[in-house]
Amino acid sequence: MRRLEKTARYFKNLGTFGFWSQLVCTIVSAGILSFSTVVTGKVTAPFTFYATAAGIAAAFISVFWSFGYIRLSERLRRTAKEPDKVLFSSQLLPTSYIVSNIIQKN
DSSP: OHHHHHHHHHHHHHHHHHHHHHHHHHHHHHHHHHHHHHHHSSOSOHHHHHHHHHHHHHHHHHHHHHHHHHHHHHHHHHHHHOGGGOOOHHHHSOHHHHHHHHHHHO
């Protein structure tokens, strides 16, 4: 269980670092794009604008993905403290999904 606690701590630290650094960079990027659009009053290159906006949207998704690592660290920490309450994948997925997955494999 010591290794699981250590892994949980790594996920917590790196997830927190990734979350905040990506959030700050994404907000700065969105601010720059908004400022440039407002100041010029028009979009000079539509493809560049839409590509940048799509990149900012992907960055926001990445921020939430990093937050998932923080939540995973909490689950790992709880599992290390209470190993009797571990849920296996068969308990998490609906039975119909498991059966359809087995049928597709054969």
